[in-house]
Amino acid sequence: MSARVRRATKPQALRVAGWAALAGIGAAAFAAPAGGPAPRADSVGASALPAPPKVAALLRRACYDCHSNETRWPWYSRIAPLSWRIARDVERGRQELNFSAWGDYYAATRRRKLKWIGRAVENGTMPPFLYCVTHPGARLTREQRAAIVEWVERALARQRP
Ligand code: HEC
Numbered sequence: 001m002s003a004r005v006r007r008a009t010k011p012q013a014l015r016v017a018g019w020a021a022l023a024g025i026g027a028a029a030f031a032a033p034a035g036g037p038a039p040r041a042d043s044v045g046a047s048a049l050p051a052p053p054k055v056a057a058l059l060r061r062a063c064y065d066c067h068s069n070e071t072r073w074p075w076y077s078r079i080a081p082l083s084w085r086i087a088r089d090v091e092r093g094r095q096e097l098n099f100s101a102w103g104d105y106y107a108a109t110r111r112r113k114l115k116w117i118g119r120a121v122e123n124g125t126m127p128p129f130l131y132c133v134t135h136p137g138a139r140l141t142r143e144q145r146a147a148i149v150e151w152v153e154r155a156l157a158r159q160r161p
């Protein structure tokens with residue numbers, strides 16, 4: 001009898017320990033900061049982006065989560081370890097290119113970044129593959145990519161992007 005009881009309680013104890021551990025992880029995850037650098041207040045530059053509305057809308061949809069101060073943080077960006085990965089992507093993304101700060105860049109910097117944008121969109125390296133898996137709405141069709149690349153070329157030709 002006692003042996004039977006012991007056999008029954010061991011898995012039970014394990015299960016309790018398991019739930020306790022899960023609850024601990026969950027609590028830690030939700031205690032984690034929302035993640036990501038605090039958005040800077042100065043998004044005046046956003047309006048300076050000289051893109052036609054159609055292109056501006058594409059960039060907003062496909063790029064702004066990582067390349068602007070207008071990141072729409074998903075609910076899972078609060079859960080470690082995902083939060084760390086997402087925060088790092090946004091931080092590095094903003095460092096490389098921040099549409100909210102477009103008007104603050106020197107003209108030469110804008111030209112350089114425009115060239116990068118054209119290349120990244122043409123090659124399909126941006127938006128990143130994993131991001132497109134979780135954000136199907138951010139995927140760009142071939143025509144949409146072409147529209148962005150065409151805008152880049154026109155802006156570069158205008159001398160003052
Ligand atoms: C999920 C976040 C994310 C999204 C969405 C995203 N990027 Fe990026 N992007 C990054 C990160 C992180 C880097 C820096 C590290 C790297 O190059 O992978 C980067 C780098 C860049 C660079 C500079 C380096 C290079 O490859 O030339 C450009 C230009 C760029 N992105 C353009 C875009 C454009 C345009 C879009 C939208 C069509 C976009 N990105 C969407 C995260 C993102």
